[in-house]
């Protein structure tokens with residue numbers, strides 16, 4: 001039987017990049033999918049439905065707590081359960097230094113990358129607590145581990161994701177809910193859109209493997225952290241960075 005047959009998995013930021021790759025892999029492994037994004041979610045939803053998956057697509061901003069509440073109600077009404085949540089939606093903005101970042105941009109980055117992760121957890125935890133079972137995988141970044149240039153709010157937001165993952169992992173461990181995170185290094189997705197070739201090239205010497213990641217190299221670990229195989233992992237962070245943080 002397919003590994004995720006009968007399971008219901010929510011992925012945020014599923015319209016592109018790492019989230020879209022994760023949605024494809026979960027669906028291939030039999031999961032019923034709930035896809036959230038502010039854009040592009042219908043395209044991936046149509047693709048997965050055409051391959052036979054059951055899908056709920058939500059054009060939704062992860063910063064909207066009320067929308068999270070409605071979505072969870074809809075999912076429980078239609079699919080009856082929520083087995084896993086991948087909090088993957090995230091933003092980066094150029095010119096993000098402590099001296100220069102505006103309050104608006106700081107708030108946007110913190111709200112999407114950190115508050116959005118908490119709101120997702122807050123929305124799904126009650127049903128997971130009730131059935132004493134669940135998996136949450138949050139997407140952090142190497143930026144949570146090192147002082148990445150031009151990424152002040154971004155680093156702060158991803159540090160918050162690690163801290164929240166650790167805290168909630170401990171809090172809900174006795175209830176059979178495992179909460180972990182991944183910290184990707186440079187991955188060739190739309191998030192790299194505003195990064196010049198020159199800027200990206202500076203990361204190569206910091207990446208022992210000597211190349212950047214494909215989305216699927218990150219999403220495979222996310223899928224593992226939502227599978228039965230990760231049953232003794234919680235509050236943990238897994239680096240997927242070609243060795244950058246180990247350097």
Ligand SMILES: NC(=O)c1ccc[n+]([C@@H]2O[C@H](COP(=O)([O-])OP(=O)(O)OC[C@H]3O[C@@H](n4cnc5c(N)ncnc54)[C@H](O)[C@@H]3O)[C@@H](O)[C@H]2O)c1
Pocket residue numbers: 012013014015016017018019036037038039040060061062063088089090091112116139140141142183184185186187188189190191192
């Ligand atoms: N690409 C990298 O180099 C890299 C490295 C480390 C961590 N990450 C993290 O990986 C995650 C996925 O990013 P990606 O690289 O696939 O980028 P991406 O831009 O390809 O995908 C991110 C998706 O999130 C969606 N999104 C943005 N704001 C949203 C909001 N408020 N509500 C709902 N959806 C929203 C976007 O529309 C987009 O489809 C992010 O959390 C990012 O910070 C990426």
